[in-house]
Amino acid sequence: xxxxxxxxxxxxxxxxxxxxxxxxxxxxxxxxxxxxxxxxxxxxxxxxxxxxxxxxxxxxxxxxxxxxxxxxxxxxxxxxxxxxxxxxxxxxxxxxxxxxxxxxxxxxxxxxxxxxxxxxxxxxxxxxxxxxxxxxxxxxxxxxxxxxxxxxxxxxxxxxxxxxxxxxxxxxxxxxxxxxxx
Numbered sequence: 001x002x003x004x005x006x007x008x009x010x011x012x013x014x015x016x017x018x019x020x021x022x023x024x025x026x027x028x029x030x031x032x033x034x035x036x037x038x039x040x041x042x043x044x045x046x047x048x049x050x051x052x053x054x055x056x057x058x059x060x061x062x063x064x065x066x067x068x069x070x071x072x073x074x075x076x077x078x079x080x081x082x083x084x085x086x087x088x089x090x091x092x093x094x095x096x097x098x099x100x101x102x103x104x105x106x107x108x109x110x111x112x113x114x115x116x117x118x119x120x121x122x123x124x125x126x127x128x129x130x131x132x133x134x135x136x137x138x139x140x141x142x143x144x145x146x147x148x149x150x151x152x153x154x155x156x157x158x159x160x161x162x163x164x165x166x167x168x169x170x171x172x173x174x175x176x177x178x179x180x181x182x
Contacts, residue, residue: 021039081105084101100129104137105137113139119149124149124153127155127157135168143161
């Protein structure tokens with residue numbers, strides 16, 4: 001069982017001004033990639049840069065001093081996956097059936113799954129990590145955007161649209177005929 005949630009790292013950059021550009025050299029797998037990023041306004045008094053990395057990426061060099069804040073996230077887009085992980089830990093039955101489960105979406109107190117940003121990148125990253133099933137919110141057109149990104153990759157990953165937490169659990173329970181009462 002493996003449940004993946006996507007976390008964005010915040011970067012504090014002290015020695016460049018708002019709207020200045022900076023280049024980060026990143027090692028992803030065995031590839032060296034250069035990314036030019038702009039320090040954008042976050043409010044009237046604050047500017048920042050946010051990047052997304054995974055366990056296969058490492059920043060090798062940059063022209064500026066920076067501080068990674070690994071505990072900060074850019075939003076609640078991992079809510080559905082965190083909820084599924086906790087739920088799976090509380091049950092005696094592994095409803096993931098040993099599959100690699102990925103997905104995204106906010107989660108409300110009543111179990112509704114909300115829209116997120118950047119779903120295309122999450123589809124590509126999930127494919128790179130051999131995710132079997134990916135849950136995408138119907139909200140905000142996220143499912144449709146996920147399916148558009150999916151068309152650009154050659155993958156056996158199953159993308160499942162969900163409106164609620166229960167939709168995701170029910171899909172997993174019915175995937176191979178699982179039952180919490182077994």
